[in-house]
Amino acid sequence: MYCMLINWGILGLGKVAEKFVADLLLSKDAKLAAVASRDKTNAEAFGKKFHALYYYDSYDALVQNPEIDVVYIATPHSFHFEHTMLCLKNGKSVLCEKPMGMNFGEVNAMITEATKRKLFLMEAMWTRFIPATEKLILLLQEKIIGEISFIRADFGFRSTAAPESRVFNKALGGGALLDIGIYPLYLSLITLGVPSEIKAVARKTNQGVDSFSAQLLSYADRTKAMLESTTEANTPVEATIYGSKGTIRLFSRFHHCERIAIQLHEKSEEIIHIPYVGNGYFHEIEEVNHCLLANAIESTKMPHQMSLNLIKLMDEIRKQTDLHYPADDRVL
Ligand SMILES: NC(=O)c1ccc[n+]([C@@H]2O[C@H](COP(=O)([O-])OP(=O)(O)OC[C@H]3O[C@@H](n4cnc5c(N)ncnc54)[C@H](OP(=O)(O)O)[C@@H]3O)[C@@H](O)[C@H]2O)c1
Incomplete structure (x- = not known):
């Protein structure tokens, strides 16, 4: 990563994504690069509202954009595994909403994949950073x-x-x-x-x-x-x-x-x-920016082991x- 700004992508444009993105725009280290929805109208409306550079009507298209550094997964719990794996396999770091997976097997596999690929992965446990x-x-x-x-x-x-x-x-x-x-x-x-x-x-x-x-x-x-x-x-x-x-x-x-x-x-x-700043998500966003700028693949405050203990x-x-x-x- 050569640029100073972290390029974020958002996957799943529902309720929490909207609050999260409002806080992302408060960060001076972050740029809202792309958003993706299953629905074209939703993608366009959300993208325009928050001035995303790109908006897609497919999650696959977003992860193939080479400009994206990290993807925030804001889909329902049962899709966290599939969508995190999609991002990791396409070389993207991930901030995944809680619970990180449906069970220990999923969370463990996600962590193994991120570690193998030397990509950052964190469960979006915003409480830790409040x-x-x-x-x-x-x-x-x-x-x-x-x-x-x-x-x-x-x-x-x-x-x-x-x-x-x-x-x-x-x-x-x-x-x-x-x-x-x-x-x-x-x-x-x-x-x-x-x-x-x-x-x-x-x-x-x-x-x-x-x-x-x-x-x-x-x-x-x-x-x-x-x-x-x-x-x-x-x-x-x-x-x-x-x-x-x-x-x-x-x-x-x-x-x-x-x-x-x-x-x-x-x-x-x-x-x-x-x-707290904004809706409260600002602080976890800053942690992710900080970790990515330091080339860390794990947060010391919300480490992989904590996600394993939780699940x-x-x-x-x-x-x-x-x-x-x-x-x-x-x-x-
Ligand atoms: N940290 C927090 O404070 C907080 C607060 C609320 C929720 N969350 C977490 O965030 C996740 C999303 O919660 P939410 O309240 O934002 O949910 P939501 O409003 O239902 O939004 C979820 C989004 O996921 C996408 N999606 C993909 N496949 C789907 C499917 N089969 N059915 C429904 N939606 C699908 C949809 O986006 P597109 O149609 O745009 O693709 C949908 O808008 C949950 O895992 C939850 O635990 C965290």
């Missing part, structure tokens, strides 16, 4: 609340989406766990690490995807995490970390929060305001709650 999350990590390193004893986090919204939408459609990877339950799980991984034991329960829709999922995670040092996700009701979407000297609360929505409360025992509560947890929860997807039957 300034309030960075602050949380520092506070925990400083042991401001002492030793952690347990955490609690929830992510629930009452979805009115149609049964065939990606929220509920099994063929598109629908269900609460993979879509939003991934955020409480990710928080548990960055605060407590990999659990030694998982107990999971779920309730399913008529389409056979989970509309409620709860997990109790236990750790070797006896700490616990209590996590919930649901598409049945609006829940607080907060996270609290309980320690021997007090608590840290991440205000709603905790996965991209802008306010943290620190409550030490017998002290008054301190509230810290930490705004392993979700595979185990799915096993315990008997939640099966067509992708699980695919031979890779």
Whole structure:
């Protein structure tokens, strides 16, 4: 790569792609080079709205453009594997929306392919790069609340989406766990690490995807995490970390929060305001630019191992709650 600007391509022009691209335009290291949709009208409207240099009505055409450095995959979960592989096999680095794949086998194969080709690959876990999350990590390193004893986090919204939408459609990877339950799980991984034991329960829709999922995670040092996700009701979407000297609360929505409360025992509560830029995606975009400019194939903040840990947890929860997807039957 000889140019100073990173040329981005966007694959799948739905809801999150629109918010993401608004933030991409805020980055001085990035250029929106190309967008691709399955639909010509959508590609043209999106491309013109955000001043993309090229717009395509096929994903294949985008990955064949030699000017593109990195592709942001914003298609439904069940296509992340196929579309990431399409990009990697055409020499493109990838930022892939969460969950990176439907199961461990897919995520592992994607990482193997990227590593073999010396291409950058990262799961778009934007929470990691939100300034309030960075602050949380520092506070925990400083042991401001002492030793952690347990955490609690929830992510629930009452979805009115149609049964065939990606929220509920099994063929598109629908269900609460993979879509939003991934955020409480990710928080548990960055605060407590990999659990030694998982107990999971779920309730399913008529389409056979989970509309409620709860997990109790236990750790070797006896700490616990209590996590919930649901598409049945609006829940607080907060996270609290309980320690021997007090608590840290991440205000709603905790996965991209802008306010943290620190409550030490017998002290008054301190509230810290930490705004993010744009819609919050700006920070992960800057991380990708930074990694590509440094010729890194992996982010140290959101490394491949974290994506493997996340999907392993979700595979185990799915096993315990008997939640099966067509992708699980695919031979890779
Ligand atoms: N990080 C975040 O904050 C965040 C937020 C929301 C979603 N996400 C993730 O982003 C991904 C997309 O979510 P979204 O809410 O943007 O979904 P969406 O609005 O349904 O958009 C998905 C896009 O994927 C493309 N697509 C390709 N094949 C498809 C198919 N068979 N059915 C439907 N769409 C297909 C379509 O784009 P074209 O028609 O243009 O090809 C569609 O507009 C999901 O994996 C989700 O987990 C992340």
